Amino acid sequence: MAMQAKEAILLTINQINDLLGQIEPQEYRHPLPEFDGSTLGQHFRHILEFFICLERGVSLGIVDYASRERNLLFEDSPGIAMASLDAFAASLPGMQSTVEVALKAEFGGTERPNYQSTVGRELAFVYDHAIHHLAMIKIGLRCHFPHIQIDRDLGVSPSTIKARKMFG
Numbered sequence: 001m002a003m004q005a006k007e008a009i010l011l012t013i014n015q016i017n018d019l020l021g022q023i024e025p026q027e028y029r030h031p032l033p034e035f036d037g038s039t040l041g042q043h044f045r046h047i048l049e050f051f052i053c054l055e056r057g058v059s060l061g062i063v064d065y066a067s068r069e070r071n072l073l074f075e076d077s078p079g080i081a082m083a084s085l086d087a088f089a090a091s092l093p094g095m096q097s098t099v100e101v102a103l104k105a106e107f108g109g110t111e112r113p114n115y116q117s118t119v120g121r122e123l124a125f126v127y128d129h130a131i132h133h134l135a136m137i138k139i140g141l142r143c144h145f146p147h148i149q150i151d152r153d154l155g156v157s158p159s160t161i162k163a164r165k166m167f168g
Helices: 005-020 040-060 073-076 078-094 117-143 159-168
Strands: 098-103 116-117
Touching: 005 040, 005 078, 005 117, 040 073, 040 078, 040 117, 073 078, 098 117, 116 117
Parallel strands: none
Antiparallel strands: 098 116
16 A cells, blocks of 8 residues: 555654654754754754645645744744644644645745645655755754664655665
8 A cells, every 4th residue: 555645744743753752952952063053943843834834825725835934932842843743743634635726936036936736746745845854854863962762764765765675
């Protein structure tokens, strides 16, 4: 049976919450040189806010990832980030993959074009986006917080995980 985007996102949220449960608030807020002074909390906030933009966009019919709130509570408190991730996870069953939505793009010009998309396509996007940021988070954790237990597959795409299994 094929795994669907919602299931993959739920697994990723579980991985994130496992990490957030291990990270002390001072570690979460500590600027890391590998991130040019950004923090783990800022990366987790970034992932979470893309999820929130999708959830809001589904209800409005237009998804705009550039209109993030940049909520400092998400980057300051692992517990608040966990609660918000859980709230997003609870909203997933109501998202119908085949529903069409507009995607408001941001390329840096004065105009922001809209593209036709679907909820399913945007679920796939936020999943891939989270995996990408989790790969960076994993580097920060390994470099500075080696006591934190990290799932080997954290931040690794499913195609790479399959290739590992096939080719050792």
